[in-house]
Amino acid sequence: MNLSNANELRSTGIVCAFLLLLTGVGFVLFPGHTYLYSDSQIYVPIIERLRNPLVLGNDIMATRPFGFSIYDSVAIALTTYTPLRLEHALELQQFIFRGLGAAGVFLIALAMGARTTGAFFIAALVSIGVPVMGPSLGTVESEPVPRGFAVASMLFAVGLAATGRFAWAGVMGSVALLYHPITAIPFWCVALFAAARKSVRPVILIPLLPAVALLLILAHFHSGAAETADLFHRLDAPEAAFERQITPYIFVSEWGPKILIELGVQCAIAGLALWRLRTKLDGVLRDFLSGLSVVGVLSIPVSYVVLELGGFAQLQPSRAVLLPVLISGLLACACAVFAADRGAWIETLAWVSVPIVEVTEPKLITFFVEARSIAWTAALLAAMLICFWLAGERAARHWWWPGCCRWSRSPPWAW
Numbered sequence: 317m318n319l320s321n322a323n324e325l326r327s328t329g330i331v332c333a334f335l336l337l338l339t340g341v342g343f344v345l346f347p348g349h350t351y352l353y354s355d356s357q358i359y360v361p362i363i364e365r366l367r368n369p370l371v372l373g374n375d376i377m378a379t380r381p382f383g384f385s386i387y388d389s390v391a392i393a394l395t396t397y398t399p400l401r402l403e404h405a406l407e408l409q410q411f412i413f414r415g416l417g418a419a420g421v422f423l424i425a426l427a428m429g430a431r432t433t434g435a436f437f438i439a440a441l442v443s444i445g446v447p448v449m450g451p452s453l454g455t456v457e458s459e460p461v462p463r464g465f466a467v468a469s470m471l472f473a474v475g476l477a478a479t480g481r482f483a484w485a486g487v488m489g490s491v492a493l494l495y496h497p498i499t500a501i502p503f504w505c506v507a508l509f510a511a512a513r514k515s516v517r518p519v520i521l522i523p524l525l526p527a528v529a530l531l532l533i534l535a536h537f538h539s540g541a542a543e544t545a546d547l548f549h550r551l552d553a554p555e556a557a558f559e560r561q562i563t564p565y566i567f568v569s570e571w572g573p574k575i576l577i578e579l580g581v582q583c584a585i586a587g588l589a590l591w592r593l594r595t596k597l598d599g600v601l602r603d604f605l606s607g608l609s610v611v612g613v614l615s616i617p618v619s620y621v622v623l624e625l626g627g628f629a630q631l632q633p634s635r636a637v638l639l640p641v642l643i644s645g646l647l648a649c650a651c652a653v654f655a656a657d658r659g660a661w662i663e664t665l666a667w668v669s670v671p672i673v674e675v676t677e678p679k680l681i682t683f684f685v686e687a688r689s690i691a692w693t694a695a696l697l698a699a700m701l702i703c704f705w706l707a708g709e710r711a712a713r714h715w716w717w718p719g720c721c722r723w724s725r726s727p728p729w730a731w
Contacts (some may be wrong), residue, residue, distance in 0.1 A: 331432070335422060338440055339415040342456075347445045349410060350458045351403055357713055359461060363388050363402060367395065384535050386494045387462040406460035414456070416488075417468030418443045423475030424605075425650060434653035441649045447549045448638045448676040452566065455642040461633070466496035467642075470503045474604045477507075486520040490527035497531060502615075502636050506607035515599035550627040559629060566632045568620045579637060582644040583613055585670055589647030596654070605643050612639035645671045 344347055351361060361378035366388055367370060372378035394405035410459025420631045425435035445456025469492035477485035489507060492500035504524060510516040551559060564570040586609050590597070596606065619634035648670035655663040 320730075330617075330642070331422070334436055335415060335419050335439070338418055338436070338443060339411065342418075342443045343411050343414060347456055347458060349460070351407065351408065351460065354459055355461045355624045356406070356459045359387070360402065360406075363391050365391055367402075383529055384497055385462055386530070386534065387465070387496075389534070403675055409465060410457075410460035413465040413468035414443070416472040417456075420468070420473070420475035421646060423479050424471075424601065424646065425653075426476070427598070427601055428479035428593065428650055428654075430650065430653055431657075434657070436648040437653060438646065442646050443672045444671070444675050446641055446645055446671075448641050454644070455638050461495040463499050466492040466499040467638070469495065470500060470608075471642075473503060474601075474608075477520065478598075478601050482520040483522070484519045485516075486523040489520070490523040493524070493527045494530065495621055498632060499635065502608055502611040502639060505611055506604055509607055510600065510603040513599070513603065515603050552627075554625065555629070566619075566634055567624060568634055569624060575604065579616075579640070580626060582674070583609065583640045585648060586640050586644035589644065589651050589667075592618035592651050593647060593654070605647065609640040609643050612636045612641075612643075641674070643673055 319503050361372050361375050365373070365375070365378040390409065391402060391560055392729075394400050394408070395402050398405070400408065418439045421439040422435045425438040426432075428459075443456065445454050445458075447454045455467070457467070469488050473485045473488035473492065476482075476488060486507070489500065489503050492503060507516065507520055512520050560567055560570065570726065590606055590609075594602075615633040615636035619632065622628050622631050624634060648667050652664050652667035652670075655661075655667060
């Protein structure tokens, strides 16, 4: 092995170690993880009944499987062939997919031209997550649910595509489709558009066909439940009223002005950031980041037509609104990093305030503000300012190289 290969392996190992550390800190501390707190209360009884058809026969949640997903199959396989309990099997997947999501953001930042430290900073901020509609939906799920796995897979797929690994990007997009098809549809819409524009190679579309075939096979042979999954079930009037009562956030007409204003502001931020970074976004990144944002915005009228006018309960396109929120935070962090590199500190503070406000706004703009929320906000702001100050000090400091006749902007050990 030559010296360049050894250095490359060492650099790759350091990057993986930092991403693993970042994932571990986020999993244990902030944003943390939960179990049987919200949506996992629905999925866990279903999986338990699939593992043992003799239990939970009278539980209405356990007898209504999801069918079009490998989520239950993977969980059952892990509990069957490993000593893991169901809780730990789901949390293991949650940890892995969070790491893949962080790696995807890291690759996206590198593809924009960020330095390694800046890419880690962007990945760390995006990994904090942003609540989109309270605890019901967010860019980083605290629960081990298939929607969160699919979003992380999509981020990793975009990162792989941005670095030219189109076949592997298609594989990860297929993983997202297998875990949660509704969430993965925006990725494949954009991938088809990008392939038509020839900004990505058509090889990215090859894994899609076997993934769809596997989904159809799983839906056909799904067993262990009293009812079969009906993707195109239409709600009658009593069902629609009950659905509005327990999950009002999936109905666009139930959204208040606060949600609409927040979404409008975040879409405007994403558009402004895309324009600001226009010289750093190649065809792949430009198509995926702008395309996913546009699909997320279009999901609002589509959801109104499909769910409220058509009554199809299983199809909930409005959940795609998390995409422009996620991309606005990612691009704002990237703008802050590049502004700090240029020494434009006012612009840096303006851009870095975007992820701070997105993370802390639901905690601070309420009737009852916890002291812990204020402490987290102050600590987060202080950490960001210290990181940017240190980055600026290092960029401004001149280093003397022995044997050189000129000053250099950075030392040899700087990334």
